[in-house]
Amino acid sequence: MSAGSTTVAAAAPEARAAVNKWAVAVAVAIGALLEVIDVSIVNVALNEIQSSLGATLSQVSWVVSSYTVANVIILPLSAWLGRRFGKKNYFIASLVGFTLASVLCGLATNLPMLILARVLQGLAGGGLLAKAQAILFETFPKSEQAMAQAFFGIIVIAGPAIGPTLGGYLVTNVDWRWIFFINIPVGIAAVLLCLTALPKDEAAPARSPVDWIALGLLAAGLGSLQTVLEEGNADGWFQSPFIVALAAVAVVSLVAFVARELRSPHPIVDLKVLRHRSLWAGSILSVVVGISLYGALFAIPIFASAIMRQSSQQIGMMLLPGAFASALAMPLVGKLLGKFDARALLVGGALLLVLAIHQLAGLTPATGEHDLFWPLIIRSFGTVFMFLPLSMATLGPIPRSDIAAATGFYSLTRQLGGSVGVALLTTLLDQRHVFHRAVLVEHLSASDPGTLDRVAALTASFVSKGAAWADAHARALALLDGAVNQQAAVLSFGDTFWATGALILISLPLVFLLGKPRGARPAMDH
Numbered sequence: 001m002s003a004g005s006t007t008v009a010a011a012a013p014e015a016r017a018a019v020n021k022w023a024v025a026v027a028v029a030i031g032a033l034l035e036v037i038d039v040s041i042v043n044v045a046l047n048e049i050q051s052s053l054g055a056t057l058s059q060v061s062w063v064v065s066s067y068t069v070a071n072v073i074i075l076p077l078s079a080w081l082g083r084r085f086g087k088k089n090y091f092i093a094s095l096v097g098f099t100l101a102s103v104l105c106g107l108a109t110n111l112p113m114l115i116l117a118r119v120l121q122g123l124a125g126g127g128l129l130a131k132a133q134a135i136l137f138e139t140f141p142k143s144e145q146a147m148a149q150a151f152f153g154i155i156v157i158a159g160p161a162i163g164p165t166l167g168g169y170l171v172t173n174v175d176w177r178w179i180f181f182i183n184i185p186v187g188i189a190a191v192l193l194c195l196t197a198l199p200k201d202e203a204a205p206a207r208s209p210v211d212w213i214a215l216g217l218l219a220a221g222l223g224s225l226q227t228v229l230e231e232g233n234a235d236g237w238f239q240s241p242f243i244v245a246l247a248a249v250a251v252v253s254l255v256a257f258v259a260r261e262l263r264s265p266h267p268i269v270d271l272k273v274l275r276h277r278s279l280w281a282g283s284i285l286s287v288v289v290g291i292s293l294y295g296a297l298f299a300i301p302i303f304a305s306a307i308m309r310q311s312s313q314q315i316g317m318m319l320l321p322g323a324f325a326s327a328l329a330m331p332l333v334g335k336l337l338g339k340f341d342a343r344a345l346l347v348g349g350a351l352l353l354v355l356a357i358h359q360l361a362g363l364t365p366a367t368g369e370h371d372l373f374w375p376l377i378i379r380s381f382g383t384v385f386m387f388l389p390l391s392m393a394t395l396g397p398i399p400r401s402d403i404a405a406a407t408g409f410y411s412l413t414r415q416l417g418g419s420v421g422v423a424l425l426t427t428l429l430d431q432r433h434v435f436h437r438a439v440l441v442e443h444l445s446a447s448d449p450g451t452l453d454r455v456a457a458l459t460a461s462f463v464s465k466g467a468a469w470a471d472a473h474a475r476a477l478a479l480l481d482g483a484v485n486q487q488a489a490v491l492s493f494g495d496t497f498w499a500t501g502a503l504i505l506i507s508l509p510l511v512f513l514l515g516k517p518r519g520a521r522p523a524m525d526h
Helices: 002-053 062-085 087-107 111-139 142-173 183-197 212-231 241-263 271-275 277-306 312-336 342-360 369-395 400-442 449-464 469-513
Strands: none
Touching: 002 062, 002 087, 002 111, 002 142, 002 183, 062 087, 062 111, 062 212, 062 400, 087 111, 087 183, 111 142, 111 369, 111 400, 142 312, 142 369, 212 241, 212 400, 241 271, 271 277, 271 400, 277 312, 277 369, 277 400, 277 469, 312 369, 342 369, 342 469, 369 400, 400 469, 449 469
């Protein structure tokens, strides 16, 4: 009986510890989910916000840009802020700030007020994603990190698909302001859960003076870079003096920041963490994953809207099965990571993703929702098989003392990858559309018999319906021009998918630089 009692007593703390670990995982995951969804949920509401607040299309784009700019600035600072104020205090403060900023967004009566609230929301949200991943790495032992990161990965992968679905429903059936108000009950629940689940912060080390110059250089550099990526295509890239000036500020500020941080005894961003080969190699691959995840996901709703003529809600529902597929794939990959080399799974995921992109590159004007179902499912599995093994191979070998700084930098590269992907693919889409239109128009010359016969048939059809010949002829030409534009658009979408697939294949050799992740270590290391 004594031995049995001892066994039970010993097992009880282990059971409680297991429950506590997953309570921590749920708590931080809810916070991360809020941040990830808000990156994409606003996109479906821009038309409604524009008409409601009386803004132009270029002005309302800052509702998205202001959030991502603020988000990118704070990501590399998350480790420093966590050390300075305590991980638990900083994470809960970020949740509170994000929730209050969401209230301000929903109450905004004009565009400047909304943009300011989005900046505050982005500054608070930047601390949620990076700290959530860092907290999970610090909470779970090596033997359980794969499953913990799989749980976290469900949030990061499914969030961009859930955002448009939820946003489309709220905008269509309620009001655009509810895409922000819906954060309030979730934010309050997350705060209460974090207060009870997260362990108390350890005694904070003596605070070093704040390097305000370094902070200013970082904000100016990353803020300018992100703005260039967000607004460059709309402003004509380097034909715009504004974009040229921002690009110069970004280069000068970031170079000066790196030089200052490498010499500082108390850096606000620990760049020395890049001495770990897995981190810098994995971060480059993270940019590629960001491009494929956010860039390809960005192109599909545009195609569905422009070519398939779907509403925001319909597009969201079309993307939803892919989000469920990601959720199903994450635990599977988490288990496989315990049996196979993460690098092999990463390569397998990349090939799956390239297969899905190859299928998407064959889109036609007649493409329907059923044609996209399996490519989107395969794409979801491929992305999961890349995302989770990459996170483990990149961050798994990092010592616990460096994990906070490493996750902040890693999250930054994924966010920048998404911005680079959207910027590059938007530009490529526009340029290839012009190219394909010019090629198609060449084959529709006024002397081409096929073109003349088609125009004559369309004109006769309109005349038979009561239109005057001149009006019928003009409508026939307009219809032919629309068909040319549609075909050029479809071909340009195909080009963007081919380019994304080629980029993934070209970057695959970086996998060999990741090195083999270290095996599981005893839980006492944590």
